[in-house]
Amino acid sequence: MRKFSRRGLLGTAALAITLSLGLGGGTTSAQAESVLRVNMHSDLKIVDPIWTTAYMSRNYGYMVYDTLFGMNSKGEIKMQMVESMEVSDDGKLYDFKLRSGMTFHDGAPVTGDDVVASLTRWGAKDAMGQLLMTFVTDMTGSDGDGFQIKLSKPTGLVVQALGKPSSNVPFIMPASVAATPPGDQITDYTGSGPFVFLEDEWKPGDKAEFAKFEAYKPRSEPNDGLAGGKVVHVDKVVWKVIRDAQTKMNALSKGEIDVIESPSHDLLPLMEADENIKLVDLNPFGNQYTFRPNALHPPFNNPKVLEALLYAFNQEDFVQSTVGSDKYYKLCKAMFICGTPLASEAGFEDKFESNYAKARELIAESGYDGTPVLIMHPTDLAILGNLVPVAKQHMEAIGLNVEMVAMDWQTLVGRRNKRELPADGGWNAFITSWNSVDNASPLSTPMLNAACDKALFGWPCNDKIQELRMEFANEADASKHLAIVEKIQMEASKNPTHIHLGQWYSPAAMGANISGAPVSPVVAFWGYKKDE
Amino acid sequence: MLVYLIKRILAVIPVMLIVAVIVFLMLRLTPGDPAAIIAGDAATSADIDLIREKLGLERSLIEQFVLWIGNMLGGDFGESFYYKRSVTSMISDRIWPTLALATFTIVIACVVAVPLGTLAAYKQGSWLDRTVMGMSVLGFSVPVFVIGYVLIYVFAVKLDWFPVQGYQPIADGFGGFIYRLILPSSALSVIFIALIARMTRTSVLEVLNEDYIRTARAKGLSETKVMTRHALRNAAVPIVTVIGIAIAVLISGVVVTESVFVIPGLGTLTIDAIQGRDYPTVQGLIMLFSFVYVLINLVIDVIYSLLDPRIRY
Structure with missing residues (x-):
């Protein structure tokens, strides 16, 4: 009797637990709410898109803030917060009017003063902003919807810079927030963009949440990338951190998440075969692999050696080694991205064809003495790891003595800023990847800056390229930009600041019930619809 | 005992200082x-x-x-370089999933491994013994992520009994909390089941040949009582040691399991912090882990004396 009673109790407890498990596991707290759950390419760490150039902070910026101009899916810059723009006859005064009815998340109206404060902070930090500010003599706002930019001389840079799609983007913040010194991080996350950042729900390393900003007034035109009406159809967007590639795919297939921004290329064939998953090309320009030599030390302080690399490399080997399927890469000799208005092969027509004979000839002319070339090899990033052995093979084929040093990416990031000799902790080369929109113009391409000490790591020194970049900036007539780009490429093909190794694409993976994702040079979450 | 405890607690200070340096x-x-x-x-x-x-x-x-x-x-403990949040608050956010996973795992491991190990010892040389030992070798040998993937494939993808990933705080419902811990804890417990079962078998085998076991049997005690009251209790010291180490390992973060099952615990926080060179966060975490190890060692020593009256400090 006593034993039976115990068993009975155990059985009842087991039943209770089973019921509890079933109920607890099967219900959700807010079924009526439409939530888009997204796995981004990385965790959101820094919520100040001016303080850092990290892509995740930029993506966060597009959620929370709005921009004066936006780039559409064709690479054209269109008005976004700006309603109208008038340029004086002498091209030195830009008079802007903002769209009416725009407010920040706290209900305060967006004013010209907010714009001027935001541009001031951005202009102190961003390379293109700094360049623009060299033309600006005055910026005046108002507590209404107007603001003016006065220039010392005409330039075509104003709209290009204000419509810059990638880091650092000139996001518009409240004047009080934008008053934060550019060297300090902001602590107030109020914006006027289509989403409100839910600071209390932010769990670093786990998730970040954004609620639809109900008072956001989209433009009336249909959405086109970062331009047009940013209409939000979901109540909330959750960026969920999932580190394991296989788990991401399983979670997407089971509907536990809705979108993977950048799925592993290895898993794309499996996803293609899964009826619950669809792959969508959202970024028309993709990404660009880039070989960066260090101009401070031999042998890459010798233009002949660098030119030899242009002959020795071929893009297909590089993109094949990492991306694999030709559905997801494009061989492109244009420095400033195929498919954009500035695409041209000038200077590179005979390059990237593994012409070892020509490359060896140049190496011989360079007087290369066998100095070891230390190339940093990041082994922890699948999308970069295979590139360096390919580069090593080509470089050795033309007689360079290559030392490939394995390290994790963050070690590489620290080491690439060291100017010492390679033997003393410095380096000769590494390979990275850029979002193509970063490299779509001579002014925005970070690695084209050849201003010696003031240039990015690698520190190339090339007065001619710098002059041509300024000529590009000074030229207000966009139809003349391509000719300047071709002159830049002619110089860069003889004395490269960096070497472009092909464009690659990473389709987003999303549930079969998801639609409306905007085709955009930068990932964005307006337009998405979710069939529950 | 009290003097011993005070001495041990004071000894924590130089240990932690050395760890800090x-x-x-x-x-x-x-x-x-x-x-x-x-x-x-x-x-x-x-x-x-x-x-x-x-x-x-x-x-x-x-x-x-x-x-x-x-x-x-x-x-x-400072502020994270990235998140502009105090290290203390970040650790306190992430410690609960880790504690939940560790507790659930260790409960599963003990509930399964101790009886299995005891039975294997009792039936030494039988098919049961060989099966338990064979499975424990397998448990040691298969990486936890493989077990995790297999469990996900079978029970989440194919049978749809469990979610693929995710953690639910207990505050959002006890049922969901347990439900989401079953797969990760099961995957993680395999290695500890193997470890504890082997240790239990070895320890119980040693005491089964002792005179007091023969005496217990001679005075007519049932085999169940002989095994639980006399054999297992006297074999408990090494088993408790292994369980203590297992708890320390689990609390120090189980990166792979947390990554595969998307549990926002201390393991992934540690890896993120190390990869980002977030010095204050890594330092805070290592100090915590070191303290946990020291504390668990102390607790194990105290338990020794409770289990075995011959042990005195």
Whole structure:
């Protein structure tokens, strides 16, 4: 009797637990709410898109803030917060009017003063902003919807810079927030963009949440990338951190998440075969692999050696080694991205064809003495790891003595800023990847800056390229930009600041019930619809 | 006993100080620059220098160390370089999933492994013994991520009994909390089941040949009582040691399991912090883990004396 009673109790407890498990596991707290759950390419760490150039902070910026101009899916810059723009006859005064009815998340109206404060902070930090500010003599706002930019001389840079799609983007913040010194991080996350950042729900390393900003007034035109009406159809967007590639795919297939921004290329064939998953090309320009030599030390302080690399490399080997399927890469000799208005092969027509004979000839002319070339090899990033052995093979084929040093990416990031000799902790080369929109113009391409000490790591020194970049900036007539780009490429093909190794694409993976994702040079979450 | 405890607690101070020095120096000697990582790919040297200054990395190592230790003594473990949140709050956010996973795992492991190990010893040489030992070798040998993937494939993808990933705080419902822990804890418990079962078998086998077991049987006690009251209790010291180590390992973070099952615990926080060279967070975590190890060792020693009256301090 006593034993039976115990068993009975155990059985009842087991039943209770089973019921509890079933109920607890099967219900959700807010079924009526439409939530888009997204796995981004990385965790959101820094919520100040001016303080850092990290892509995740930029993506966060597009959620929370709005921009004066936006780039559409064709690479054209269109008005976004700006309603109208008038340029004086002498091209030195830009008079802007903002769209009416725009407010920040706290209900305060967006004013010209907010714009001027935001541009001031951005202009102190961003390379293109700094360049623009060299033309600006005055910026005046108002507590209404107007603001003016006065220039010392005409330039075509104003709209290009204000419509810059990638880091650092000139996001518009409240004047009080934008008053934060550019060297300090902001602590107030109020914006006027289509989403409100839910600071209390932010769990670093786990998730970040954004609620639809109900008072956001989209433009009336249909959405086109970062331009047009940013209409939000979901109540909330959750960026969920999932580190394991296989788990991401399983979670997407089971509907536990809705979108993977950048799925592993290895898993794309499996996803293609899964009826619950669809792959969508959202970024028309993709990404660009880039070989960066260090101009401070031999042998890459010798233009002949660098030119030899242009002959020795071929893009297909590089993109094949990492991306694999030709559905997801494009061989492109244009420095400033195929498919954009500035695409041209000038200077590179005979390059990237593994012409070892020509490359060896140049190496011989360079007087290369066998100095070891230390190339940093990041082994922890699948999308970069295979590139360096390919580069090593080509470089050795033309007689360079290559030392490939394995390290994790963050070690590489620290080491690439060291100017010492390679033997003393410095380096000769590494390979990275850029979002193509970063490299779509001579002014925005970070690695084209050849201003010696003031240039990015690698520190190339090339007065001619710098002059041509300024000529590009000074030229207000966009139809003349391509000719300047071709002159830049002619110089860069003889004395490269960096070497472009092909464009690659990473389709987003999303549930079969998801639609409306905007085709955009930068990932964005307006337009998405979710069939529950 | 009290004197022993006080001595052991006082001994924690130099241990923690040595750990502090080692972790501080190791991090600074590790290649990588947090300022460069924070600044992003398109940042210039000037931008990076500015961030380095803001983070206090321009100060001498001694100055940084003294500042850190001083703040830590006042209960301030510093602020994450990235998230601008206190390390204490980040750890307190992430410790609950880890504790939940560790507790559930260790419960599963003990409930399964101790009876299995005891039975294997009791039936030494039988098919049951060989099966348990064979399975334990397998449990040791198969990596936890493989077990995790298999469990996900079978029970989440194919049978749809469990979710693929995710953690639910207990505050959002006890049922969902347990439900989401079943797969990760099961995957993680395999290695501990193997470890504890083997240790239990070995320890029980040793005591089964002791005179007091023969005496217990001779006085007519049932086999169940002989095994539980006499054999298992006397074999418990090494088993408790293994369980204690298992708890310490689990609390120190189980990175792979947390990654595969998307549990926002201390393991993934540690890896993220190390990869990002987030010095204050790594330092805070290592200090915590070291303290946990020291504490668990102390608790195990106390349990020894409770289990075996012959052990006196």
